[in-house]
Amino acid sequence: MSYEATFRVWRGDADGGELTDFQVEVNDGEVVLDVVHRIQATQAPDLAVRWNCKAGKCGSCSAEINGRPRLMCMTRMSTLPAGETVTITPMRTFPVLRDLVTNVGFNYQKAREIPAFIPPQGVKPGEYRMQQEDVNRSQEFRKCIECFLCQDTCHVVRDHEENKPAFAGPRFLMRIAELDMHPLDAAADSGLDRKKTAQEEHGLGYCNITKCCTEVCPEGIKITDNALIPLKERAVDRKYDPLVWLGNKIGLRRG
Incomplete structure (x- = not known):
């Protein structure tokens, strides 16, 4: 089963940025990182995001999802409120390099x-x-x-x-x-x-x-x-x- 979701992703760099909305398809069983990759593949190829193992063991894909610090690869879409906009921002404590990537x-x-x-x-x-x-x-x-x-x-x-x-x-x-x-x-x-x-x-x-x-x-x-x-x-x-x-x-x- 698939459905359309609204993702609000922070785009910018150290000089500033803004939240950008994307309408994107979500499939059953996917995690937030899957959807971010789909945004990269279909709508924003220059979207910067750090990731590696996609198995919750490298710690690379840290971000803030609906204001809560989480790993994107371990946050299932099914655990987020249905029908609500999913907001993804970079970790607030560290300086932004670009988009979702911070300098740790x-x-x-x-x-x-x-x-x-x-x-x-x-x-x-x-x-x-x-x-x-x-x-x-x-x-x-x-x-x-x-x-x-x-x-x-x-x-x-x-x-x-x-x-x-x-x-x-x-x-x-x-x-x-x-x-x-x-x-x-x-x-x-x-x-x-x-x-x-x-x-x-x-x-x-x-x-x-x-x-x-x-x-x-x-x-x-x-x-x-x-x-x-x-x-x-x-x-x-x-x-x-x-x-x-x-x-x-x-x-x-x-x-």
Whole structure:
């Protein structure tokens, strides 16, 4: 079964643009990206859109569909209100390059600022051993496809451009949390306090745990509950608990 739908797509570049309407055929079982490709093929061959796998694993086709950050390849037309105009705009948090394509370089810059896993002294890679519970806890965060929808929807940077230099965003605070939870990460032995740097260098305190990042994650990662809140608790515990402070001073407790 097929039907006609109205798509309202943002067209333009860094200098400005506007929403343009397209009447386009939609077939049963299609996703939004299918329809965008049909618009390219039949009406707007110069429409810029970023995509790759069309299977929800590369994170390339992020956009805002009816105002909500989503992957176009994972948004079925059947889930959108029937008969209503489908509005597609680029991710609002990042600078527009052209049409639906944005410059997400901010995210790669933040990724470079986070120190990588630091292996323990005297243990070769093939000799790493972890409890299955620890593997399971951090494995969830490894599901991230870096679509940057969580970064896009986070109002700390979405509504406040001035916060970008001081705030890594949920995707990369989650990365810090993963490393801080890793039982083999030897950051502390090298003088790196991941909890302290999360708070002082990557803006953990800016996050007010509204869970908007979790709501848009296409992989269903519980970013707020399983990464950001525990990281906040550990950071506060280390900084403000007088017993922890005393224990650290006399060497009774680390990490």
